[in-house]
Amino acid sequence: MVADTPLHGVRALFFDVFGTLVDWRSSIAREAERILMPLGHELDWAAFADAWRDEYQPGMEEVRAGRIPFSKLDVLHRRNLERFIPRFGLTGLPDPVLHDLTLAWHRLDAWPEVPAALARLKRKFLIAPCSNGNISLMVDLARRNNLPWDAILGAEVAGDYKPKPRVYYAACDAFDLPPAHCMMVAAHSSDLVAAAACGLRTAHIARPNEHGPGEGERAPTVPVDLVGQGLDEIAEKLGA
C-alpha cells in the first residue's frame, strides 16, 4: 500500500535506461561481433563493450565541466569509440563502419521483465526516461522494446548530463511536478543520490550482472525509498 507511506503523492516515474532497463553489455558485444566479425576481426566482444562503456563518464565530463558544448550522446559515443579501438588493434575502419557501430547503442535489448512492468506502471504514473541518451536513441530503444513512454526526457532536453541537478529538475518541470512528486528509478546508487539531493523519491533496481556475471549493484549503497530485484517488483510495491 502506497497511500500511507512517503511514496503517497508520487505521480511520475523517471527511469535511468542503460543498465537499468536495457542490457547494454551483451547487446553491444553482440552488435560489435555482428559488424566486425565479417570484416575479419576476432575480439573479446564483452571486453570491447566494457572498454567503450569505460569511456562513458569521462566523455560526458567534458560537457558537464563546460570544456565542450552540449553534444548528443551519439556524438560522444563516436568520439569515445575512436578513442579506445586502437587498443583492440582496430585502425582505419571506414566511416560507415564506425557509424554503424555507434548506432549499436540504438539497438540494445531490454531486460526481460521491463516492457510488461512499464506498461503496468503507466496505468498509474506518468513515465519517462531520464537518461543521458539522446532523444533519437531513446525512441529507437522504445520502438525495439515496446517501452510506452509518455515523453522522452533527460539529457538532451536539459542540455546537460546526469548527475547534474538540472537534468532531474528539467524532467520534473516538463511534467509540471515538484520533485517530491517524482521518483527516479535506477540501478546505480550514484544516479539515485543525485536525484535525492534534488528532492526526488528514489527506487533502486538490482542489476547484479550489468557489467558481467556478478558485476553490478546488488543493492543500493545509499538510502533510497524503494528497492526491487526487478522492475516488476517495483511495480508491485507501488501498487501498479
Add this chain to the structure above:
Amino acid sequence: MVADTPLHGVRALFFDVFGTLVDWRSSIAREAERILMPLGHELDWAAFADAWRDEYQPGMEEVRAGRIPFSKLDVLHRRNLERFIPRFGLTGLPDPVLHDLTLAWHRLDAWPEVPAALARLKRKFLIAPCSNGNISLMVDLARRNNLPWDAILGAEVAGDYKPKPRVYYAACDAFDLPPAHCMMVAAHSSDLVAAAACGLRTAHIARPNEHGPGEGERAPTVPVDLVGQGLDEIAEKLGA
C-alpha cells in the same frame, strides 16, 4: 505510391495539434461551461473559446519578439485568460477556478479519425507533435485521446514558438533527420509555409469547422506536398 514522388525519403511526421488533431473550440466551450455555469455564469461559451484563442498569437508574439523569456503555453494561456475575461463580465474569479480553466486546454478532444490514423502512420513513420503546447499539455492530450507519440517535440523543447524556424529545426534535429526527410502536417497554411521554408515536406488537413461552422481552412492557401480531408486520407496517400 510514395516511392516515385518527392515524398520518398520522408521518415518522420510532425503534427500541429490545436485545430489540426484536436477540436479546441468545442472542447474549451464545454469545459468553460462545466466550470463556470455552476458558479452562476451564463455566457456564449463558443464566443468565450474564440476570445481566448484570439489572444493566442499576440501572447506568443511576446516570446517570439524577445520581450519576455520563453514561457510554457500554460503560462501564456493563464495570462491570456485574465486579459480577456473582463469583457465577459467575469471579475474576481478565485485562483483555483482560473487554474482549472487554464488546464481546460489539457482536456481537448481529438477529431474522430485521428487516433486510428496516427496508429497507422506510426507503423511507417516516426511521429511527434510539433506544437506550441507545452510537454505536459501534450502528454495529457495523448493520454486522453490515445495519441501514440514516439516523442513530444515542439515549442518547449525548442524554447521558442512556431512559426520561428528554430522550432521546426529542433524537431528534425531530435530525430537526427535532415528537414527534407520530415513532413509537417497542419490545418493552417501559415504553419506549413514556415515549415516549407525550413526545408520540410508539408501536408495540409482540411478543418473547415475549426473556428465554428464553415470557419476553418478548407484547402491550403500555399503550395503543399499533400492534402487530405482528414488524417485518414493523409495516411492513405502516404501508403500507411
